[in-house]
Amino acid sequence: MKILAIESSCxxxxxxxxxxxxxxxxxVVASSKDIQEKWGGIVPEVAARxxxxxxxxxxxxxxxxxxxxxxxxxxxxIEKNIDAIAVTIGPGLIGSLLIGxxxxxxxxxxxxxxxxxxxxxxxxxxxxxxxxxxIIFPAISLVVSGGHTELYLMTSYKDLKWLGxxxxxxxxxxxxxxxxxxxxxGRGGLAIQEAASLANGEWRMVNRNNKxxxxxxxxxxxxxxxPRPLLHDKTLNFSFSGLKTAVQREWNKLNxxxxxxxxxxxxxxxxxxxxxxxxxxxxxxxKTMRAAQMHNxxxxxxxxxxxxxxxxxxxxxxxxxxYNLQLIAPPVQLCTDNAVSIASYAYFYGEKVSWEKFVAxxxxxxxx
Ligand code: KG4
Ligand code: ZN
Numbered sequence: 553m554k555i556l557a558i559e560s561s562c563x564x565x566x567x568x569x570x571x572x573x574x575x576x577x578x579x580v581v582a583s584s585k586d587i588q589e590k591w592g593g594i595v596p597e598v599a600a601r602x603x604x605x606x607x608x609x610x611x612x613x614x615x616x617x618x619x620x621x622x623x624x625x626x627x628x629x630i631e632k633n634i635d636a637i638a639v640t641i642g643p644g645l646i647g648s649l650l651i652g653x654x655x656x657x658x659x660x661x662x663x664x665x666x667x668x669x670x671x672x673x674x675x676x677x678x679x680x681x682x683x684x685x686x687i688i689f690p691a692i693s694l695v696v697s698g699g700h701t702e703l704y705l706m707t708s709y710k711d712l713k714w715l716g717x718x719x720x721x722x723x724x725x726x727x728x729x730x731x732x733x734x735x736x737x738g739r740g741g742l743a744i745q746e747a748a749s750l751a752n753g754e755w756r757m758v759n760r761n762n763k764x765x766x767x768x769x770x771x772x773x774x775x776x777x778x779p780r781p782l783l784h785d786k787t788l789n790f791s792f793s794g795l796k797t798a799v800q801r802e803w804n805k806l807n808x809x810x811x812x813x814x815x816x817x818x819x820x821x822x823x824x825x826x827x828x829x830x831x832x833x834x835x836x837x838x839k840t841m842r843a844a845q846m847h848n849x850x851x852x853x854x855x856x857x858x859x860x861x862x863x864x865x866x867x868x869x870x871x872x873x874x875y876n877l878q879l880i881a882p883p884v885q886l887c888t889d890n891a892v893s894i895a896s897y898a899y900f901y902g903e904k905v906s907w908e909k910f911v912a913x914x915x916x917x918x919x920x
Pocket of ligand 1 (some may be wrong): 696697698699700723724725727728739740741742745856857858859860861862887888889
């Protein structure tokens with residue numbers, strides 16, 4: 553069964569064709585991140601406008617493997633090769649979602665194909681099913697993205713139970729907001745990861761008051777310790793907004809108490825990035841391991857943009873032998889938003905409906 557999948561929940565426009573939920577025939581992603589950067593963050597109207605521009609070229613590109621012709625007529629291609637159209641209906645930005653949903657409805661109607669509505673957050677975890685890995689159930693699935701931090705118990709390909717989630721900011725949101733504070737613009741978690749890798753242990757401050765030698769080192773070592781929010785709390789919930797505030801507080805303290813600190817002192821930025829990454833990953837790993845113990849899990853599954861984080865993967869790996877678990881994680885390019893995971897969800901979990909039977913749902917629940 554070949555599914556054409558469409559994803560447009562935020563600032564990525566994506567389309568893919570996947571066979572039987574596992575064989576990727578095409579995978580196309582366009583992003584408006586660079587354009588959004590000018591505005592200092594995602595502006596829903598800008599994202600929606602970019603979705604309008606990208607949706608048809610992206611879908612056409614995803615159908616490219618089915619024809620040699622440069623003049624790609626999508627209707628006969630879909631009629632001949634595609635069995636169903638999957639589309640993200642929520643959660644997400646209404647203006648962005650509507651573009652993908654209307655495109656899917658139109659294609660389904662004109663080509664007489666069923667549609668499979670998809671929950672974007674649940675779809676993230678189905679990126680793990682694309683590679684036909686044998687998953688030993690029960691599994692604890694951590695979906696950790698820019699908008700969500702959720703834990704699920706998965707007892708089969710189709711059986712999911714929500715166990716807990718963030719009560720305020722998502723982990724990715726915390727990475728994004730603190731990255732902006734440290735001067736990385738919209739580069740988010742990846743920028744924090746790169747800066748953290750440069751923190752060299754020799755933590756030090758540059759004394760810029762020494763006019764004769766501006767790069768002279770003031771040998772006062774500096775380290776920050778950030779909180780690990782809800783680490784010892786018995787629930788499987790997360791909270792990251794206090795961590796963001798703690799970073800802000802520490803940062804302001806330095807910038808007011810020590811006039812020597814420049815707004816973008818690389819050493820200092822790296823130290824902050826290091827501790828932010830340590831704190832977020834400590835909490836994610838500890839809570840996920842707690843869920844695994846509570847439910848006698850055999851596997852840990854991670855997905856969503858933050859699952860691309862190298863330290864997070866390493867910390868999970870270091871727990872595997874102690875707890876006798878397998879770790880399942882998608883390749884980095886399938887952690888962030890894409891349409892391959894939408895197609896895989898549709899194949900393993902979704903249900904076909906007629907084109908007029910669904911609408912975009914920006915607040916679609918993720919608590920099953
Ligand atoms: O899944 P995704 O593309 O979009 C949402 O559904 O939200 O996730 C985007 C999030 C952003 O917060 C971004 O900063 C984060 O994933 N991210 C990372 C890394 N790469 C992307 N966070 C930590 N480390 C990374 N390497
Ligand atoms: Zn996402």
